[in-house]
């Protein structure tokens with residue numbers, strides 16, 4: 001009798017333990033971890049552990065599914081490009097550091113008197129139409145087609161003159177070859193016609209958080225309704 005009772009208790013314990021295990025492993029499969037100090041920006045880990053930089057314990061992140069999806073890079077992703085860039089704060093970055101947000105990108109140069117001021121205004125107008133609660137999921141990136149002249153200092157001044165000083169704006173100076181390679185991906189054509197003058201395409205491109213091109217709008221001051229819809233749709237599906 002005593003043995004039977006012991007056996008029943010044992011069975012109950014084993015069953016409850018194993019069901020408990022299943023629920024934790026299910027939980028784990030959905031959670032991603034991030035360094036609380038963001039040593040590596042928005043980088044996420046699928047396993048619990050310590051940050052390789054500051055050694056602090058990684059913390060579960062609420063944006064897990066979104067971020068986990070965005071850690072995978074397809075062959076079509078611009079995050080495969082290994083070119084180096086400087087942003088307006090003179091920090092060296094690679095494009096893959098922009099991973100995890102929907103990207104709205106345009107190629108401009110700061111001494112342009114004609115098209116680029118209007119393209120920049122188009123970017124601002126798009127930003128203004130993104131609902132506030134989604135703003136932190138979008139990054140607006142202006143890539144200079146004149147890396148020789150557009151230094152980080154010039155880009156910073158351009159950002160200030162054009163009200164692009166909030167965190168969602170990134171301005172990039174690349175190398176001649178990095179810029180040309182990037183333009184080819186966007187199908188943007190540009191040609192230097194005099195020392196401070198370029199002819200260029202007017203294209204605003206939208207990339208999903210995995211760096212894949214999902215939409216382009218061409219022209220100046222065009223109706224941006226479709227672009228906004230595509231940006232919001234991209235944020236929500238990721």
Ligand SMILES: [Cu+2]
Nearest residue numbers: 109112115116
């Ligand atoms: Cu221009």
